[in-house]
Amino acid sequence: MSRIVLKGVNKHFNNNHILKDLDLTIEEGDFMTLLGPSGCGKTTTLRIITGLENPESGIITISDKEVVNGELRHYTKPSKRGLNLVFQSYALWPHMTVSENVSFGLSVQKYSKAETKEKVGNALEKMQILHLKDRYPSELSGGQQQRVAIARAIVTEPKVLLLDEPLSNLDAKLRLDMRAELKRLHHELKTTIIYVTHDQVEALTMSTKIAVFFEGVLAQVAPPRDIYRYPANIRVASFIGNPKINFIDADCEAVNTGTLKMETSLGTLHIPSKNVYSGKADLAIYPEDIQISTERTANGIPCAIYSVLPAGSETLVQLTTKSNLNLLVKVIGELDVEIGKTVWIDFPMDKVNVYDRENGELVQLQ
Numbered sequence: 404m405s406r407i408v409l410k411g412v413n414k415h416f417n418n419n420h421i422l423k424d425l426d427l428t429i430e431e432g433d434f435m436t437l438l439g440p441s442g443c444g445k446t447t448t449l450r451i452i453t454g455l456e457n458p459e460s461g462i463i464t465i466s467d468k469e470v471v472n473g474e475l476r477h478y479t480k481p482s483k484r485g486l487n488l489v490f491q492s493y494a495l496w497p498h499m500t501v502s503e504n505v506s507f508g509l510s511v512q513k514y515s516k517a518e519t520k521e522k523v524g525n526a527l528e529k530m531q532i533l534h535l536k537d538r539y540p541s542e543l544s545g546g547q548q549q550r551v552a553i554a555r556a557i558v559t560e561p562k563v564l565l566l567d568e569p570l571s572n573l574d575a576k577l578r579l580d581m582r583a584e585l586k587r588l589h590h591e592l593k594t595t596i597i598y599v600t601h602d603q604v605e606a607l608t609m610s611t612k613i614a615v616f617f618e619g620v621l622a623q624v625a626p627p628r629d630i631y632r633y634p635a636n637i638r639v640a641s642f643i644g645n646p647k648i649n650f651i652d653a654d655c656e657a658v659n660t661g662t663l664k665m666e667t668s669l670g671t672l673h674i675p676s677k678n679v680y681s682g683k684a685d686l687a688i689y690p691e692d693i694q695i696s697t698e699r700t701a702n703g704i705p706c707a708i709y710s711v712l713p714a715g716s717e718t719l720v721q722l723t724t725k726s727n728l729n730l731l732v733k734v735i736g737e738l739d740v741e742i743g744k745t746v747w748i749d750f751p752m753d754k755v756n757v758y759d760r761e762n763g764e765l766v767q768l769q
């Protein structure tokens with residue numbers, strides 16, 4: 404069992420409170436991504452799990468074994484935690500070949516020559532770089548170097564693999580390839596992975612769970628689909644989604660069991676709800692959930708085209724409503740519309756999330 408549990412973890416740097424009462428559980432086999440804007444404490448969390456930083460308070464257990472107890476000042480050495488960390492800068496030894504770099508991680512473990520060769524071969528094969536085994540790092544592309552760094556990390560068969568923005572130095576195409584590679588690797592090795600990134604697409608595509616952080620506080624931990632579909636609060640909703648989610652001011656009133664009546668600048672909207680909720684709220688709807696029509700539709704809301712941004716496979720359309728609300732709509736493929744023209748929009752009410760204006764939390768409707 405390589406379950407990792409953090410409880411009440413606090414960390415300060417120079418009187419700045421960086422991690423605030425962090426509770427996080429990483430189950431065995433999880434691909435857990437720590438996601439959040441720069442400086443929110445993702446790397447610090449990873450470093451605390453590995454033992455490169457010590458928190459002032461809190462408890463961390465790995466496989467039910469206490470490796471950190473802040474109050475008792477007990478911190479297990481990094482080398483005794485059974486983890487393996489790959490950094491953004493992959494730091495390969497320049498004077499060693501690919502094979503030598505990968506086998507370096509094994510040398511302290513005293514394997515026979517034949518065992519080492521077999522393990523290195525397997526790791527290189529998994530990363531599809533066996534044919535590069537005799538090259539030096541300077542003879543490799545950035546993506547190939549990154550594969551070597553990951554091969555070096557998996558050769559020791561760690562129970563947990565920790566990756567800190569490992570793809571950030573790669574170009575867009577390579578990054579895409581490596582995402583697929585890492586996901587496949589996780590599927591094959593079934594290793595627990597803790598992954599740090601500020602790239603939401605990376606988090607959404609690879610993870611089994613995402614932990615979203617803001618300023619050292621955990622905002623939501625959930626599978627990617629839930630994070631995307633039901634952001635737990637308005638901060639997560641504003642952060643997730645590219646292009647950004649649309650917000651619409653609303654006054655909600657529970658008119659009868661089963662419906663919320665909402666007064667908005669788009670008119671009166673009704674949303675199915677078992678929750679008897681009333682008050683000021685922000686409605687959130689993704690750009691891809693808004694349907695756009697160049698012909699008048701039965702319940703369509705008329706809007707003026709403010710701008711059209713075609714991008715090949717998709718088109719972003721900026722709209723302005725009569726009440727001067729700006730909305731962003733994403734259409735797959737091309738859309739032949741002119742600036743200034745009127746279009747009609749519709750959206751399925753079950754795709755709308757309601758956020759309480761007072762506390763910013765998602766209102767549970769069902």
Ligand SMILES: Nc1ncnc2c1ncn2[C@@H]1O[C@H](COP(=O)(O)OP(=O)(O)OP(=O)(O)O)[C@@H](O)[C@H]1O
Pocket residue numbers: 416417421439440441442443444445446447448600601
């Ligand atoms: N050794 C240190 N000494 C002082 N401050 C530090 C130290 N390490 C991190 N910090 C500060 O702690 C905060 C969190 O840093 P951390 O590296 O964990 O953020 P992050 O979410 O990983 O950001 P990024 O995506 O930019 O790497 C930042 O404000 C950073 O400046």
